[in-house]
Amino acid sequence: GRVLKQVTSSGLADKRRAAFVETHLHYTGIPHRVNKLVHDKFIVADSTVAITTSNFTATQFGWGERGMKHKTDISNLGRIQNVIRSAENFFGTPRDYVRALMTRPRKGLPKVKVIKKDVFSEVNAFTIFEDPDVANQMANYFDSLWSHSLSKDVEILT
Known part of the structure; x- marks a missing residue:
């Protein structure tokens, strides 16, 4: 072989x-x-x-639940939350599966990070x-x- x-x-x-x-x-x-x-x-x-x-x-x-993190270049948290709500309504995603939060960078302005409960498979x-x-x-x-x-x-x- x-x-x-x-x-x-x-x-x-x-x-x-x-x-x-x-x-x-x-x-x-x-x-x-x-x-x-x-x-x-x-x-x-x-x-x-x-x-x-x-x-x-x-x-x-492999299979397992994990939090997928996506960084954005956007600093408007409300704008990202609106997109998440629209996607939740369209796809029927449970409300607690996707959330957005502000980052705390050492340099520059805070940006929005999106975290989605997901399954690695x-x-x-x-x-x-x-x-x-x-x-x-x-x-x-x-x-x-x-x-x-x-x-x-x-x-x-x-």
Whole structure:
């Protein structure tokens, strides 16, 4: 097996988990490379192909409530509250889900910040099928990405 990915662990916010996987791949002898332009997500195993919209990370199966914060360049709190009320009426959003408040910047004038109760959730599609011809085509495509001039080996500090 081989792994080709878009970024190394050093380019991620949570470097720890990705670095663990890179080190594990290295010490188990599984070659892995990086190509910053590749965003394809597929697996070929024998004659089985899996094509997905999912990144292969632990967060793909995450779910949780969180407050989404949006900063604005507007200093008129009433204006933003009117927009929120209009949206609540139009979409039927519960009244306590979206609120606006003034920021307290160290420099400059206060601005309005909007906070919305939301749910973080990844929604992905997985298509898995068995087809030897497609598997061969996808394997050849992977080989072309693997040997592309932009694909580089992942360096592991030992």
